[in-house]
Amino acid sequence: MSVIPYQVTEEDKRRFQEDGYWISPKLLDDDTIARLREAHERIWNSKYDGFGLPMHHFTMPANPHALRKFDNGWWINDEVHSVVTDRNLGHMAAELLNEDSIRLWHDQVIYKPGTNGQETSAGNVGWHQDYGYWRVSSTTNMVTVWIALQDTDLNNGGMMTILGSHKWGAVEGSDTFFEQDMGKLRAKFATRDWVEEPCILKAGQASFHHALTFHGSGTNYSSDPRLSVVAHLMPGDTYFREVRQRHDNLKLLGARPQPGMRFDREEYFPTLYTR
Numbered sequence: 001m002s003v004i005p006y007q008v009t010e011e012d013k014r015r016f017q018e019d020g021y022w023i024s025p026k027l028l029d030d031d032t033i034a035r036l037r038e039a040h041e042r043i044w045n046s047k048y049d050g051f052g053l054p055m056h057h058f059t060m061p062a063n064p065h066a067l068r069k070f071d072n073g074w075w076i077n078d079e080v081h082s083v084v085t086d087r088n089l090g091h092m093a094a095e096l097l098n099e100d101s102i103r104l105w106h107d108q109v110i111y112k113p114g115t116n117g118q119e120t121s122a123g124n125v126g127w128h129q130d131y132g133y134w135r136v137s138s139t140t141n142m143v144t145v146w147i148a149l150q151d152t153d154l155n156n157g158g159m160m161t162i163l164g165s166h167k168w169g170a171v172e173g174s175d176t177f178f179e180q181d182m183g184k185l186r187a188k189f190a191t192r193d194w195v196e197e198p199c200i201l202k203a204g205q206a207s208f209h210h211a212l213t214f215h216g217s218g219t220n221y222s223s224d225p226r227l228s229v230v231a232h233l234m235p236g237d238t239y240f241r242e243v244r245q246r247h248d249n250l251k252l253l254g255a256r257p258q259p260g261m262r263f264d265r266e267e268y269f270p271t272l273y274t275r
């Protein structure tokens with residue numbers, strides 16, 4: 001199982017640099033998509049591959065419309081492991097970020113239940129910047145690869161990005177993934193041109209968004225869950241920047257992490273690609 005290779009073009013890079021996101025061609029074949037959909041099933045039923053433990057203990061939310069999210073699925077699922085550490089994914093990220101090597105920062109396995117037309121904000125992902133959570137990272141030059149495991153648009157709760165918002169820098173208080181009042185967040189952050197761009201993806205396509213690009217998502221009105229696997233990727237030489245905010249990845253540097261330490265322990269931050 002692997003990601004279908006694609007050579008990022010100058011035009012793709014220009015789009016990414018200008019818009020803060022880029023939508024890839026289909027990167028997974030149908031068999032891989034089916035296996036990742038099964039991987040979801042296994043993960044939500046606490047069926048784990050290998051002998052490791054999950055990074056966090058996942059408990060099923062009480063609200064059936066709530067978003068389910070699992071960090072570092074690659075630790076306990078072979079299919080997720082294979083995709084989020086794939087060299088071809090790393091190559092595309094290296095091209096878009098203009099970096100020589102790419103490592104995995106962490107992954108996410110995300111399940112947004114369908115509401116069958118019901119109006120609820122329980123599955124919303126609030127407008128946020130990924131770097132709002134990643135301030136311990138020495139660089140903002142990071143990218144999120146959001147891979148759709150079904151055709152995805154606004155009807156089934158697809159993501160939206162704010163065009164060009166990666167040029168706004170790291171905005172204070174942008175760690176708002178879990179806030180679900182999109183209007184309130186828009187009022188807070190829309191101090192500049194706020195253009196919402198839907199990420200419309202066929203199954204197996206991915207959107208690549210810059211760590212500073214504002215994004216979020218609304219209700220999945222369909223009757224099926226919206227499934228995705230997400231890889232957050234960083235340059236190979238990223239290190240711990242001293243800052244008040246904490247991040248779980250600091251634990252992976254040892255008991256007493258020091259600013260300047262690189263996130264380069266291969267067993268936690270695997271290299272996807274080196275030029």
Ligand SMILES: O=C(O)CCC(=O)C(=O)O
Binds near residue numbers: 108158177217228
């Ligand atoms: O799945 C979503 O709707 C949002 C996911 C997200 O915020 C991300 O992958 O960075």
